[in-house]
Amino acid sequence: MPDAGAACAGLGAGFTPGRASLVAYVMGGYPDRVRSLEALRVLAAVGVDVIEVGVPYADPLADGPVIAEAAAAAHSANEGGFGLAETIALVAEFRADPGPDVAAAPPVALMTYFNPMLKLGLPRTAQLSREAGVAGFIVPDLPPDSARPWLAVSAGLDTVFLAAPTSTPERLAKVGERSRGFVYCVSTTGVTGERSGLPPALGQLVARVRAATTLPVAVGFGVGTPAQAAEVARFADGVVVGSAIVRRQADPVALAEFARALAAAVHTAR
Amino acid sequence: MNDRDDVTDAVGPAAEAGDLIAELGPDSEGFFGEYGGTFVPETVMPALEELERAFHDAMADPAFHERLDSLLRDYVGRPTPLYRADRLAAAVGLGCVWLKREDLNHTGAHKINNCLGQALIAERMGKRRIIAETGAGQHGVATATVAALLGMECAVFMGVEDIRRQSLNVYKMQLLGAQVVPVSDGAGTLHDAVTAALRHWVERVDDTFYVLGSAVGPHPYPLIVREFQCVIGEEIIDRMGEIDACMPDAVVACVGGGSNAIGTFHPFLRDIDPEGRPLLVGVEAAGLGIDTDKTGASIALGSPGVLHGMFSYLLQDDAGNPLEAYSISAGLDYPGVGPEHAFLHDAGLARYESVTDAEALVAFDLLCKTEGIIPAIESAHALALLPRLAAELGPKATVVVTVSGRGDKDIDIVREAGLGA
Numbered sequence: 001m002p003d004a005g006a007a008c009a010g011l012g013a014g015f016t017p018g019r020a021s022l023v024a025y026v027m028g029g030y031p032d033r034v035r036s037l038e039a040l041r042v043l044a045a046v047g048v049d050v051i052e053v054g055v056p057y058a059d060p061l062a063d064g065p066v067i068a069e070a071a072a073a074a075h076s077a078n079e080g081g082f083g084l085a086e087t088i089a090l091v092a093e094f095r096a097d098p099g100p101d102v103a104a105a106p107p108v109a110l111m112t113y114f115n116p117m118l119k120l121g122l123p124r125t126a127q128l129s130r131e132a133g134v135a136g137f138i139v140p141d142l143p144p145d146s147a148r149p150w151l152a153v154s155a156g157l158d159t160v161f162l163a164a165p166t167s168t169p170e171r172l173a174k175v176g177e178r179s180r181g182f183v184y185c186v187s188t189t190g191v192t193g194e195r196s197g198l199p200p201a202l203g204q205l206v207a208r209v210r211a212a213t214t215l216p217v218a219v220g221f222g223v224g225t226p227a228q229a230a231e232v233a234r235f236a237d238g239v240v241v242g243s244a245i246v247r248r249q250a251d252p253v254a255l256a257e258f259a260r261a262l263a264a265a266v267h268t269a270r
Numbered sequence: 271m272n273d274r275d276d277v278t279d280a281v282g283p284a285a286e287a288g289d290l291i292a293e294l295g296p297d298s299e300g301f302f303g304e305y306g307g308t309f310v311p312e313t314v315m316p317a318l319e320e321l322e323r324a325f326h327d328a329m330a331d332p333a334f335h336e337r338l339d340s341l342l343r344d345y346v347g348r349p350t351p352l353y354r355a356d357r358l359a360a361a362v363g364l365g366c367v368w369l370k371r372e373d374l375n376h377t378g379a380h381k382i383n384n385c386l387g388q389a390l391i392a393e394r395m396g397k398r399r400i401i402a403e404t405g406a407g408q409h410g411v412a413t414a415t416v417a418a419l420l421g422m423e424c425a426v427f428m429g430v431e432d433i434r435r436q437s438l439n440v441y442k443m444q445l446l447g448a449q450v451v452p453v454s455d456g457a458g459t460l461h462d463a464v465t466a467a468l469r470h471w472v473e474r475v476d477d478t479f480y481v482l483g484s485a486v487g488p489h490p491y492p493l494i495v496r497e498f499q500c501v502i503g504e505e506i507i508d509r510m511g512e513i514d515a516c517m518p519d520a521v522v523a524c525v526g527g528g529s530n531a532i533g534t535f536h537p538f539l540r541d542i543d544p545e546g547r548p549l550l551v552g553v554e555a556a557g558l559g560i561d562t563d564k565t566g567a568s569i570a571l572g573s574p575g576v577l578h579g580m581f582s583y584l585l586q587d588d589a590g591n592p593l594e595a596y597s598i599s600a601g602l603d604y605p606g607v608g609p610e611h612a613f614l615h616d617a618g619l620a621r622y623e624s625v626t627d628a629e630a631l632v633a634f635d636l637l638c639k640t641e642g643i644i645p646a647i648e649s650a651h652a653l654a655l656l657p658r659l660a661a662e663l664g665p666k667a668t669v670v671v672t673v674s675g676r677g678d679k680d681i682d683i684v685r686e687a688g689l690g691a
Contacts, residue, residue, distance in 0.1 A: 057590075058456075058592060059465055059577065059591070059592050061310070061311065061465060061468060061469060061472075061578075062311045062469075062472070068455075075591070081587070081589055081591075083588075083589025083590065083591070084589065084590070085589075113576075113590075114309055114576050115576040115584075115586070115590040115591075115592075116589055116590035116591075118574075118576060118581075118590065119575060119588070119590030120590070140311050141309045141310055141311060141576065141579070142309060143308065143309075143310065143312050143315050145299070145308060145315070146299075146307050146308050146309055161312070162311065162312040163312060164311070164312040164313040164315075165313070166312075166313050166314075166316045166317065166475055166476075167312060167315070167316060168316050168319075171312070171315060171316060171319075175312065186311075186312065186313060189313050189472055189473050189474070189475055189476070190313075190469075190472055190473035191469055191472065191473070
């Protein structure tokens with residue numbers, strides 16, 4: 001019998017055949033707890049399909065300056081810091097009340113480094129997340145090779161593994177086979193953050209990832225404008241936008257306007 | 271998940287030496303007991319797999335060993351002396367103290383043993399650009415040196431606080447043709463430099479080889495660094511055999527990430543039976559004291575967690591964020607420790623103690639005055655354990671200390687601290 005979390009559909013519910021989904025990344029606790037909750041509600045209201053909530057961490061190996069600085073700001077803006085437990089509680093509050101005009105909150109994935117999960121305890125992380133209605137986890141420093149202890153305790157939660165431009169066919173097969181919900185295709189080597197142009201071979205990369213999985217393939221890292229999002233939406237099942245959203249996270253009006261433009265671009269690209 | 275069994279089992283020392291070595295690790299997934307592993311972004315996973323293959327391929331190739339050995343002999347100046355320091359022994363109340371003089375290596379520290387090995391692997395892999403992190407600057411200088419030797423491009427990541435503390439080494443790297451990249455994140459020390467180097471590697475993984483300087487990081491780095499540093503312990507054992515010296519009662523080395531210590535300890539664990547094996551003691555930096563928050567004693571005060579791609583003891587807060595480490599020594603202020611040391615600690619195969627800044631300074635001064643040797647402040651932490659060992663083991667005991675480096679780089683720091691005044 002699945003536990004309480006079964007009430008929450010998996011991350012796959014955020015994907016619709018025939019059209020691309022917008023996956024929006026928000027930093028938990030940034031600029032403070034209340035305003036990060038408001039940002040989640042803004043994104044739900046404008047119709048983003050999946051929300052990733054970042055867990056503030058002091059050593060964000062895979063993140064660029066915008067997300068790293070937001071993490072540091074979230075940590076210091078909240079008394080006692082803001083970590084994984086606080087982020088899970090934030091998601092629970094959002095799921096319980098996604099905002100006045102929102103029928104159902106979109107599925108939420110936590111994006112966290114592995115050590116906060118270890119520190120909280122893997123079984124406890126899974127249990128609290130299921131209770132909060134978290135749909136899945138994206139853990140940039142947990143490749144499928146090292147994920148066995150987590151997968152053993154995380155039933156009911158989708159774990160999304162990352163595919164990279166450097167991944168070999170063998171590794172793509174492993175990523176595709178062990179991922180649940182969707183596969184996160186990293187567009188470029190390097191860290192998260194906006195870039196002036198998309199890599200020219202991105203379409204081929206997505207095709208390679210697609211060949212390795214039956215799951216939706218979402219592309220992230222370096223997508224920062226509605227035009228770039230639309231371009232990616234033509235060949236990917238999902239478009240992840242992070243830094244460009246986090247930069248507007250403190251301003252609900254700007255955030256709503258930007259997210260609405262992104263959603264329109266992604267949803268009408270094909 | 272045993273995808274790499276075939277690679278690891280086919281070659282390498284673990285395959286030949288039987289169960290004991292297998293127990294010492296790492297296993298096919300890079301774990302020493304429960305420590306180690308590979309916790310890095312997917313982007314670098316293929317590069318780590320490629321590195322592991324290239325490493326085992328090199329280790330199985332006699333031509334690689336021939337080249338490495340001849341450079342270690344003719345360029346680095348190995349074997350380094352095992353020197354009997356009688357005046358020091360008398361001063362600390364021990365029967366006999368042997369100093370393994372890694373400070374006499376070219377570039378002044380043990381770091382070059384590993385740099386040379388890794389750079390030769392980079393060369394085999396066709397990578398013409400190497401990067402490194404550095405704390406005290408010794409690993410940076412050694413990497414810049416082998417880059418010059420092999421005609422490679424080199425960039426060294428260094429925290430701004432360490433750049434301030436170690437300006438001599440910064441200038442040396444620049445003289446050697448390397449680019450020194452200042453890292454201003456965090457406290458601007460070794461931890462931040464490792465993170466910056468890893469991030470940069472993620473971006474430039476196609477043409478760049480990351481020469482990691484300590485026995486830390488994702489598999490296979492802790493294994494590679496250990497294997498290239500084992501020459502320290504092997505030479506100690508060989509030399510003691512040559513001169514018919516009795517097996518020491520204890521062997522001591524300082525531990526930041528733990529490369530000179532693992533290179534010193536591993537041959538004793540691998541080649542000497544437990545009954546005849548000396549006590550192996552790693553010395554962490556206590557900084558201002560392990561009862562303060564200004565410390566680098568990851569084993570004494572840390573708890574298991576993931577940092578820089580490995581699972582090991584880690585100084586961390588309640589939410590799992592790594593804490594800033596502190597030590598007077600820029601080579602020991604690291605919030606983690608190599609996974610093999612975490613394993614040796616838990617298994618009781620080695621013991622770990624810590625030494626404060628003040629104790630290290632006293633030992634630094636003592637070695638200068640009794641033996642005419644100016645040690646690195648890192649190495650002074652190992653030397654500072656001698657009086658404690660004398661109290662524990664008695665006045666007839668024999669102790670070997672690895673002097674990991676020389677102290678030229680630390681002159682300003684010890685002068686600031688009031689030595690020689």
